Amino acid sequence: MKTHRRGQGVLITGGSSGLGRGLAEQLAAEGARVALVARRAGPLAEVVEAIRARGGEAHAIVADVAAKEATYAIAGTAASLVGPIDLLIHAASTLGPVRRDGLPPMPLLLDLACEDLAQVLEVNVVGPFRLTKAIAGAMVLRGAGTIVGISSDAAQEAYPRWGAYGASKAGFDQLLRVLAAELHDTGVRVVTVDPGEMDTPMHADAFGGDHDPAKLAHPREVAAKLLRALDDASVASGARIAVSSIPSIPSISSNSRDEVSS
Numbered sequence: 001m002k003t004h005r006r007g008q009g010v011l012i013t014g015g016s017s018g019l020g021r022g023l024a025e026q027l028a029a030e031g032a033r034v035a036l037v038a039r040r041a042g043p044l045a046e047v048v049e050a051i052r053a054r055g056g057e058a059h060a061i062v063a064d065v066a067a068k069e070a071t072y073a074i075a076g077t078a079a080s081l082v083g084p085i086d087l088l089i090h091a092a093s094t095l096g097p098v099r100r101d102g103l104p105p106m107p108l109l110l111d112l113a114c115e116d117l118a119q120v121l122e123v124n125v126v127g128p129f130r131l132t133k134a135i136a137g138a139m140v141l142r143g144a145g146t147i148v149g150i151s152s153d154a155a156q157e158a159y160p161r162w163g164a165y166g167a168s169k170a171g172f173d174q175l176l177r178v179l180a181a182e183l184h185d186t187g188v189r190v191v192t193v194d195p196g197e198m199d200t201p202m203h204a205d206a207f208g209g210d211h212d213p214a215k216l217a218h219p220r221e222v223a224a225k226l227l228r229a230l231d232d233a234s235v236a237s238g239a240r241i242a243v244s245s246i247p248s249i250p251s252i253s254s255n256s257r258d259e260v261s262s
């Protein structure tokens with residue numbers, strides 16, 4: 001068990017499912033104090049209870065990251081529950097409108113309502129930016145902290161039907177890259193992460209009938225690799241971590257598939 005995370009304050013948005021859940025479980029197992037944000041109270045409570053049942057510390061904050069009025073409530077509640085935030089992970093995200101009637105789940109750009117684009121940007125860019133602003137100042141004052149934006153290859157590749165999501169991921173990536181440059185020498189590290197394709201509800205929504213869990217990484221494997229990369233001091237602020245380039249960890253890979261639901 002790693003000890004350097006013992007007592008660290010961690011805030012993860014999207015902590016009730018998929019990669020956010022995988023990260024929360026591993027961080028809590030390593031002794032971090034973890035606060036998790038999601039909109040639906042039920043799945044979030046289930047994750048918190050599972051972590052506590054294994055002796056970890058976890059807390060639920062039911063909130064929508066896109067809601068402006070929730071920003072300081074999330075930041076303040078998290079700090080009061082787990083102490084100063086050492087690690088902020090933005091994993092919550094939306095694809096925008098998806099259909100589940102057998103037709104391609106996501107719309108072409110010319111069929112995308114501008115209101116739907118705006119909503120994707122609120123969830124994936126503006127809300128996380130507000131939360132970053134609410135948390136990063138204290139990190140700068142303390143001269144320490146890590147901010148992680150979970151991105152996607154859709155931020156860099158022009159996949160048809162992924163326009164709104166891809167633009168939002170590219171936009172938040174660039175905000176974090178500039179933030180990393182602006183916080184140079186403050187002790188605060190800012191990174192973005194391409195997690196690769198994972199077996200999660202979001203992937204199932206995006207790919208509909210083409211979602212084949214057997215061909216996808218488990219979010220717990222991805223979480224383990226990502227946390228290993230964050231432990232690597234040579235990963236500089238402003239870096240983009242591609243999880244697919246990190247070697248597997250045999251013990252995690254073999255144990256994970258039947259233990260975490262996403």
Ligand SMILES: NC(=O)c1ccc[n+]([C@@H]2O[C@H](COP(=O)([O-])OP(=O)(O)OC[C@H]3O[C@@H](n4cnc5c(N)ncnc54)[C@H](OP(=O)(O)O)[C@@H]3O)[C@@H](O)[C@H]2O)c1
Nearest residue numbers: 014016017018019038039040064065092093197198200202
């Ligand atoms: N799965 C993939 O193949 C893949 C590939 C590339 C990148 N990613 C990225 O990886 C990250 C995690 O994705 P995932 O596949 O693990 O997702 P997931 O399993 O579908 O989980 C999404 C999480 O975000 C929460 N969430 C969604 N909208 C929210 C909002 N407005 N406010 C607060 N919480 C919200 C959800 O809970 P509620 O619904 O209860 O709010 C849930 O906890 C995302 O940033 C995604 O874009 C995923």
